[in-house]
Amino acid sequence: MRARSLAPNLCAILVHLHRWIVNVSDRPSWPTCRDHRWSLPLIASALVHRDYTANGPTIVKVSQDALVVSNPGGLPEGVTTSNLLITPPRPRNPALADAFKRAGVVERTGRGINRAFASQLALGKPVPDYSRSTFSSVVARVRSGPADKELAGFVAHQQEQTVLTFVKRHGSITRREASELCQIDSQ
Structure with a gap:
């Protein structure tokens, strides 16, 4: 029962966070892209795929040079930084994934990371970097900077x-x- 009441609140928080990122990054002092298709799916993916048995918060950091999303717990079993884009989706929290889809937060389940990569490439921007991920945490970093x-x-x-x-x-x-x-x- 508690999970059902949490999902709409989490969706609202996620949408609010995305709007905040859009507002912050539209300031001239924050040199990131003006297209934010990648931020909502990237954050939603972090929440859907995180290991909730691991203690600690999901953290979203916005700085002059990057947006960083990090989670406690490593990548799901069978998923590595080398196969992120080709492995079938394995949400640790399928009910949350479904709630996000039904609420319109994500368009399709299992496509968040792919969309983040595709959006960045379409803008000539660096793709999300997962190289700082470890067995105990997942870290996605999207750098800002000029488009190629x-x-x-x-x-x-x-x-x-x-x-x-x-x-x-x-x-x-x-x-x-x-x-x-x-x-x-x-x-």
Whole structure:
């Protein structure tokens, strides 16, 4: 019963935190990207996949050079920093994942980290860095800084090619299909 009453509050907190990050990073003194598609899925992923048997809080730090999300407990069994993007989703907290999806906090379960990586690449920005993760903690760091416009152009071209290939095979494509293929928000 307690878990049910906690989920809506946690969703509200997550959305509030995302809005705060957007407001802080829109200040000229905080040199990060103006596109924040990556922050909400990254934080939601941290909450859904964290080990709640490990003591300690989930921490979100915003600084001049990065946003860092950290959790106590390591990555789920079978997940490493080398296979984060290709391993099937293994939420430690499937009820929380479902609550986030139903509340509209996340679009699809199991795609948060992939979306964070894809969004950063599409902007020509560094992908989230998990290299500071250990057996006892997960640390995701998203650095700010100037965009690599050449990389952003390359990613955009790859997305166009992916959509055109789909249209060639199927005759048409919906906005939702295109956004899923390119791993971007459909809004």
